[in-house]
Amino acid sequence: MNCNVVKGTRDFLPQQMNKRNYIFNVIKEVYKLHGFSQIETPALENLSTLMGKYGEEGDKLLYKVLNSGNFLDKLDFESEQTKDYKKLTNKISEKGLRYDLTVPFARFVVNNRNEITLPFKRYQIQPVWRADRPQKGRYREFYQCDADIIGSDSLLNEVELCEMIDEVFTRLSLKVEIKLNNRKILAAIAELIQQEDKIIDITVAIDKLEKIGYDKVCEELIQRGLTKDNLNKIEPILKLEGDTKSKIHALKIFFQNSTIGQKGIEELEEVFQTIESLKLNSKVEFDITLARGLNYYTGAIVEVKCVEVPMGSLTGGGRYDNLTGIFGMPNISGVGISFGADRIYDCLEELKRFPQDISNTTTLMFANFGKQEEKQCVVWAKELRKENISAEVYPDSVKLQKQMKYANEKLISYVALVGERELEEGEIELKNMITGEQKKLNIDQIKEMLKS
RNA sequence: GUAUGCGUAGCUCAGUUGGUUAGAGUAGUGGUUUGUGGUUCCAUUGGUCGUGGGUUCGAGUCCCAUCGCGUACCCCA
Numbered sequence: 001m002n003c004n005v006v007k008g009t010r011d012f013l014p015q016q017m018n019k020r021n022y023i024f025n026v027i028k029e030v031y032k033l034h035g036f037s038q039i040e041t042p043a044l045e046n047l048s049t050l051m052g053k054y055g056e057e058g059d060k061l062l063y064k065v066l067n068s069g070n071f072l073d074k075l076d077f078e079s080e081q082t083k084d085y086k087k088l089t090n091k092i093s094e095k096g097l098r099y100d101l102t103v104p105f106a107r108f109v110v111n112n113r114n115e116i117t118l119p120f121k122r123y124q125i126q127p128v129w130r131a132d133r134p135q136k137g138r139y140r141e142f143y144q145c146d147a148d149i150i151g152s153d154s155l156l157n158e159v160e161l162c163e164m165i166d167e168v169f170t171r172l173s174l175k176v177e178i179k180l181n182n183r184k185i186l187a188a189i190a191e192l193i194q195q196e197d198k199i200i201d202i203t204v205a206i207d208k209l210e211k212i213g214y215d216k217v218c219e220e221l222i223q224r225g226l227t228k229d230n231l232n233k234i235e236p237i238l239k240l241e242g243d244t245k246s247k248i249h250a251l252k253i254f255f256q257n258s259t260i261g262q263k264g265i266e267e268l269e270e271v272f273q274t275i276e277s278l279k280l281n282s283k284v285e286f287d288i289t290l291a292r293g294l295n296y297y298t299g300a301i302v303e304v305k306c307v308e309v310p311m312g313s314l315t316g317g318g319r320y321d322n323l324t325g326i327f328g329m330p331n332i333s334g335v336g337i338s339f340g341a342d343r344i345y346d347c348l349e350e351l352k353r354f355p356q357d358i359s360n361t362t363t364l365m366f367a368n369f370g371k372q373e374e375k376q377c378v379v380w381a382k383e384l385r386k387e388n389i390s391a392e393v394y395p396d397s398v399k400l401q402k403q404m405k406y407a408n409e410k411l412i413s414y415v416a417l418v419g420e421r422e423l424e425e426g427e428i429e430l431k432n433m434i435t436g437e438q439k440k441l442n443i444d445q446i447k448e449m450l451k452s
Numbered sequence: 453g454u455a456u457g458c459g460u461a462g463c464u465c466a467g468u469u470g471g472u473u474a475g476a477g478u479a480g481u482g483g484u485u486u487g488u489g490g491u492u493c494c495a496u497u498g499g500u501c502g503u504g505g506g507u508u509c510g511a512g513u514c515c516c517a518u519c520g521c522g523u524a525c526c527c528c529a
Contacts, residue, residue: 007521057527060453100529128529133453135523144529204527292528303529316529340529369487404489419487431488438488 008132008140015359019348020143022358023172023341024125027145030167031123034160036147039122041104043129047096053103053326055200055295061130063097064089097129101146102296102336103323109150109334110327118151118332125341137311137343148336150324155267158300158319159274161337165304165315166280168339173353176314178280179287179303180271183318184264186291188255189237193230201225203291206238210289214238237288244272244286251288267299296320302337309347315339361390363450364414364430367403368394373418380416380428380443389450407433414450 005011012020028038044065051059071092075082082088098104101124109120125145134140147164149157162178169176190199201224209217217238218231237254240247248269255261268286275284292301299319306314317337324332348354364384366377377393384391394403407415417429422440430446431438441449 004520055527061527130528132528133526134521135525138528142529313529338529343529367488399486400488401485402489406489408489415488417487421487429487433489436489 008134018358018360019354020345022354023344026171027168027339030164031147034164036121036123039124040126041108043097044095045098045104047094049107050096050099050103053296054099058099061132062099063129063131064093065095067092067094099130100128101126101144101338105148106323107327110324110329113329119149120151121149123147137346139342143341145339145341146336148334150334151332153333155270157335158271161317162275162284163278165337166282170281172348174347175307176282176304177307178282178284179290180284181287181290181301182264182268183297183299183301184260188258188261188264189234191258191260193233195226195230198225206289207291209238240288247286271300292316292318296323306347309350311343311347314343359411361410362392362412363389364391364416365407365412366393366416366418367400368397369419370397373423376423377418383443384447387447387451
């Protein structure tokens, strides 16, 4: 019997759950502080909702769920449709596991348009699934923690999201760098060389600028169908140096004849100006090479890198102008971010930066000395719980050594020893498991002591 | 989809140019201690060496296949 978990998925032990919940709670607190409300959506969505939103590569990575019942019934095995696996897939699978939380959210907004008021600020913390090859910081099932504002064009939203990113990583004591760009600037680049249809190829290639260098990026761009002439035209953009202000200034001149380029730069400039007044802890900078693969972004794009650990991006996001349009609700713009909780976990773990006091366990355990004693312990345990003190009674009357070991492993703070003697006196021998001290107390004294 | 590394006890791993009955630490169990853990000492359970085939007098070790896992690409949180 094979009892492994599926590749790229994990079991979470109690101690790991404590750490994970610590991350989720920090994120939740910040979201709530900014007035976002929580929603959830189903793990399963119709494939028609998911397909075509993430690019060609994304479609491949969707987990598809086989139709129930005898899905062969309606198939015509002579037709071409059953010989091409992609076409066959469409015939036998109509549902899939969600790939992210943004697309289901857009569907949610359209579906529940009468229940919500725009602008709508929601947060959502749920797992998503991708049929990827797992590796460091990459899983097939992982949690995204999304916050989105839909139904507002204001760039204040972009600013607020950056502020939230900064707040979350400050609270987690992780040093990060926030990188901003704008899809409109990338579109202007494509426009400049009249290769508008190659915008994805261009962005994907220049995304690697830092990683593989200018020459290799050029090689890749040529492979993707650009000409030498094209490359000469965009070279000055890719080789832009200096701080954010000077880069923006240079681009302003460069794109003076491009409407979309001007728009992108204006947006970027406004966001940066407002962010500056907030005095964030994290470095926020303009990065022209930041592309982000997801197809639906149209305006600002943002990505967060940990400066202390080599790891893929910890957070990503951007503005999408027409995601709800696909579901029949046009002209509504949204902007959002998503924290990758699992990658943040890996970073904190590698840096040993989880706080010490996040274990969440029983406060007091009654050791079990036998039938007579356990009856009294059960009653006392209930009294403690009434005071909101977590308590448990060890279920078996086994060697005390084993019981103590259990309490120790579980990091239980107090063990109550109630044997024949204590039962007669109506008192409890209370052992502090950290200091090792022992005291005789009655139940009311214990309540008082542990209440705070 | 491409490349590459690794599968030996529940877990972490040793195992020599192929050589007798495959080891250690840790966890588990029992005792030392019939009322005291983290931290004593002793004993003890546990493995078809991922699976199948081949080479050989002989394979955990070499070869082939297959399955599983990891890492780096592509792409992405």
